[in-house]
Amino acid sequence: MTSSSIKARTLPAGRVGAFSRLASGDSVAYALTLLAAGTIFLITAIIFYELYAQSAIPRHKFGWLFLVTQIWDPVAGQFGALPFIYGTVVTSLVAMLIAVPQGIGSAIFLSELAPPRISDALTFMIELLAAVPSVLFGLIGFYVLVPILQANVVPVLRDTLGFLPIFQGAFYGVSYFSAGVVLSIMIVPFIISVSREVLMAVPREQREAALALGSTRWQTTWRVVFPFAFKGIMGSVFLALARALGETMAVTMVIGNTPQIKASLLAPGSTIAAVIANEFTEAVGDLYQGSLIELGLVLFTLTFIINGLARLLIMATRRGTPA
Amino acid sequence: MNVKKIVNFIMFGLTGLCTLLTVGILFFILAYMAWRGASSLSWSFFTQLPAPVGETGGGMANAIVGSGKVLLLATIIGIPIGFLGGVYLNEYAGPTMSFVIRYATDLLNGVPSIVIGIVVWGLVVHPMGHYSAFAGGIALGIMMIPISVRSTEEFLHAVPSSLREAAVALGASKWKAIVTVVIPAAMRGIITGTMLDFARVAGETAPLLFTALGNSFWSSGYNQPTATLPAMIFTYAISAYDDWHRQAWAAGFVLLALVLTINIVARLVVSRGIEMPRGNA
Numbered sequence: 199m200t201s202s203s204i205k206a207r208t209l210p211a212g213r214v215g216a217f218s219r220l221a222s223g224d225s226v227a228y229a230l231t232l233l234a235a236g237t238i239f240l241i242t243a244i245i246f247y248e249l250y251a252q253s254a255i256p257r258h259k260f261g262w263l264f265l266v267t268q269i270w271d272p273v274a275g276q277f278g279a280l281p282f283i284y285g286t287v288v289t290s291l292v293a294m295l296i297a298v299p300q301g302i303g304s305a306i307f308l309s310e311l312a313p314p315r316i317s318d319a320l321t322f323m324i325e326l327l328a329a330v331p332s333v334l335f336g337l338i339g340f341y342v343l344v345p346i347l348q349a350n351v352v353p354v355l356r357d358t359l360g361f362l363p364i365f366q367g368a369f370y371g372v373s374y375f376s377a378g379v380v381l382s383i384m385i386v387p388f389i390i391s392v393s394r395e396v397l398m399a400v401p402r403e404q405r406e407a408a409l410a411l412g413s414t415r416w417q418t419t420w421r422v423v424f425p426f427a428f429k430g431i432m433g434s435v436f437l438a439l440a441r442a443l444g445e446t447m448a449v450t451m452v453i454g455n456t457p458q459i460k461a462s463l464l465a466p467g468s469t470i471a472a473v474i475a476n477e478f479t480e481a482v483g484d485l486y487q488g489s490l491i492e493l494g495l496v497l498f499t500l501t502f503i504i505n506g507l508a509r510l511l512i513m514a515t516r517r518g519t520p521a
Numbered sequence: 522m523n524v525k526k527i528v529n530f531i532m533f534g535l536t537g538l539c540t541l542l543t544v545g546i547l548f549f550i551l552a553y554m555a556w557r558g559a560s561s562l563s564w565s566f567f568t569q570l571p572a573p574v575g576e577t578g579g580g581m582a583n584a585i586v587g588s589g590k591v592l593l594l595a596t597i598i599g600i601p602i603g604f605l606g607g608v609y610l611n612e613y614a615g616p617t618m619s620f621v622i623r624y625a626t627d628l629l630n631g632v633p634s635i636v637i638g639i640v641v642w643g644l645v646v647h648p649m650g651h652y653s654a655f656a657g658g659i660a661l662g663i664m665m666i667p668i669s670v671r672s673t674e675e676f677l678h679a680v681p682s683s684l685r686e687a688a689v690a691l692g693a694s695k696w697k698a699i700v701t702v703v704i705p706a707a708m709r710g711i712i713t714g715t716m717l718d719f720a721r722v723a724g725e726t727a728p729l730l731f732t733a734l735g736n737s738f739w740s741s742g743y744n745q746p747t748a749t750l751p752a753m754i755f756t757y758a759i760s761a762y763d764d765w766h767r768q769a770w771a772a773g774f775v776l777l778a779l780v781l782t783i784n785i786v787a788r789l790v791v792s793r794g795i796e797m798p799r800g801n802a
Contacts, residue, residue, distance in 0.1 A: 218643050219773075224694075224695050227700075228613055228696075228697035231608045231609035231613055232613065234601070234603070234604075234605030235605070235614070237620045238606050238666060239625040241663055243625075245640045248644060249639070252639075283553050294725075300539045300542060300543065303538075303541075305535070305538035307537050307540045310536075311537070320540060323547055324543055324544065324547070325784075326547060327543065327547040329781065330547075330550060330781075331724020331726070331774075331776060331777070331780060332725075332726065333726040333755050334554070334722065336758065340758065341766075370669075374758050407763075414528070414529040415527060415529055417529070438743070444631075444635065444636070445633075446634065446635040446726075446727040447755060449642055451606045451755075451759060474639065478639065490639070494635070499637060501633055502631065
């Protein structure tokens with residue numbers, strides 16, 4: 199205290215504001231933490247700026263056509279993002295179709311039915327699943343899951359749903375479908391842990407009122423608890439979607455890395471993240487490298503929008519929850 | 522039994538199956554990795570350099586040390602910024618600043634790891650002219666920041682305001698109250714958050730592909746291309762050699778054991794008896 203007040207007195211009289219405040223220990227602590235917080239803001243801004251600045255060459259050469267061109271031919275200097283955008287969207291959709299029902303189902307079980315102790319233990323295990331590194335999902339996906347899909351799952355899908363164009367054509371193992379299944383396993387834990395939290399935040403009175411009126415547990419859950427938590431659950435779904443869009447290693451290992459657009463889910467393809475991972479270190483020339491960086495910009499923008507939507511939805515439920 | 526009871530039964534049965542499936546996948550992964558990994562693991566894995574293509578044997582000693590170096594740098598870069606940023610958010614920031622910083626943190630948390638890899642390549646690798654452990658450390662350090670901010674902020678927030686008031690009433694200035702009372706009260710939580718943060722980036726592969734790259738030999742210092750365990754798993758797994766696949770399983774087992782051990786210790790031992798904010802790790 200004393201040292202800081204002495205220092206404060208040495209400043210010229212009348213100088214108030216930032217400089218005189220810096221003289222006390224309090225202000226040093228303030229400045230230090232502000233600096234760290236400012237750095238975070240700066241890093242985020244630099245990431246966006248770098249992606250934008252480094253992709254100037256393809257942006258000027260191709261313009262918006264970059265997003266809708268199907269050809270990706272480094273030898274001819276032709277770069278279009280469409281096959282990768284398509285692959286990213288399709289694999290994420292497959293993943294969501296599997297993970298959303300499974301995740302919401304598990305979250306309902308954990309919050310509505312399981313006794314608290316069992317629920318906590320199971321949630322702990324599910325959080326461990328979320329901690330498994332992505333590259334290991336790729337390893338197991340490629341050497342274990344793909345053979346299982348090939349031997350047991352795809353023949354069944356062909357027999358029952360083979361009339362759909364999405365399940366036609368040859369299946370070599372690596373495909374949109376395999377990538378979607380691996381992704382679904384990776385994002386399920388996120389849907390479960392956020393949805394469970396949202397469901398548990400639904401006030402007890404809501405459940406008790408419904409049960410008192412003669413509803414079964416399931417009717418209570420489905421007609422009262424679930425609608426109450428709906429926005430937050432959607433938030434968890436969008437968070438998971440943003441993760442699926444940006445996921446790299448596991449997808450790269452099971453998608454086949456072929457820049458093409460095929461209606462069949464059984465065909466090999468590629469995603470934005472996968473093509474960057476595969477080609478970036480070998481990309482020769484500013485146009486090629488710049489095009490890969492522009493793909494990074496597309497991915498950044500995509501996840502930015504989806505994440506923003508997720509936050510809004512989750513914030514809306516927190517605000518909407520009484521007390 | 523009437524219809525609605527039957528529906529009740531079936532639907533909750535289905536939700537139970539969903540949970541069983543999810544947890545089952547975890548146990549399958551653990552068992553399979555343990556089986557393939559343990560049978561591939563040998564002492565030389567920890568002590569020897571990778572064998573040249575075509576020869577069997579060898580190990581990943583350089584990748585284990587390389588991962589350690591990159592993670593050490595990442596922690597030195599990421600944790601102080603994240604920790605101080607979290608202190609700022611909870612103790613100093615006004616409404617506008619806290620919105621701006623929190624938003625930037627969320628945004629940073631959502632940036633796909635591969636994108637961070639490209640950006641660090643552009644900022645560090647490209648100007649320096651070569652790949653390095655240093656670049657890898659920066660990439661992972663940036664990834665550590667948002668989680669560190671969030672966990673620090675949440676655990677500081679959980680410290681009762683009566684503690685702060687008591688310290689200030691005894692004559693402590695604000696920063697002294699924060700340093701000697703508030704932060705120690707939140708310490709176990711902050712350490713838990715840091716451990717989980719560390720475990721998360723320990724398995725990151727994508728940003729290392731164009732920053733630390735890889736190396737078949739020892740790399741001295743922080744200024745050379747450096748082998749890391751996750752990047753090595755990737756390279757070995759997609760290679761065409763059976764012996765490399767075997768090594769990939771061994772490395773995967775070591776990595777998984779490391780990550781899960783840190784997770785379990787952090788969640789069960791260090792944070793015992795304190796309420797963990799969910800969904801931030």
